[in-house]
Amino acid sequence: MDGMEDRMSAMQYSFTLPSDYGMSIIRRRIEAKGHITDGFPQLVFEAFLHAGRDARRSHATENLYAPFYQWDRPEGMNRFLGSQGFTQ
Template identity: 50%
Template sequence: MLAMQYSFTLPADYDMTIIERRIADNGHLLDGYPGLIFKTYLYAIQNDGLTASDENLYAPFYLWQDAASLNSFLLSPGFAAVSRAFGRPEVKIYPVLSVALSPDIRQAKFACRKIEPIRPYSSLSSLGEPVKIGEELARLVAWDPQNWQLIGLSLWKILPQEVASTSQNYQIGHISLPKN
């Protein structure tokens, strides 16, 4: 599995209802996309009181079954449209170490992404230990072996304050999942 995220930082005076409307109009287009485990349409509104974000962001986060599925999307007309609208982003791709998904993942309204450095010369053997979910509806741990970082993503129905203060937080406009 591979995690993927790109992010657009938008001006402070950007009308974020444009992003919300774009997600509402187009989010369903990736529902059932081959090889997609999930896509969260993430956004944060500067100083909105919900995500404690310092910036306006549009930052979708994907979980792919494999590289072929990820490549299929990046080479697609859908990604070309995003690039035309906002510019071609730096796409970050991470091998996934562990993931746990609740059957109620559709109920998630918030996401928390935390990036932590991997200590130099620390043992890497424990990085792949399975994650478990408690109150969160999904939890994923991936890593960036180029920059020696762990990337954690958790999805929540209600954003817990103790988690929110230590991560980049987003609202979820839509979650695309496989068709059943």
């Protein structure tokens, strides 16, 4: 055993969206689909990060969406990447 089975893994990916993209679409998506990964084997933590260009971020040139996942073991992350939860 090489010890890889005992390591936690983190996964984060991001989408850069146009500055005029309606971030309410992203918030609705998080609300409607965020629960899909609840209880996924070996998933320890998930966060759906987003930042929209608005009055407080008027200097920003884009909107951002960046899911973040913390996995107990790499096998859980690998299973997730091949599942419908990831493709939805």
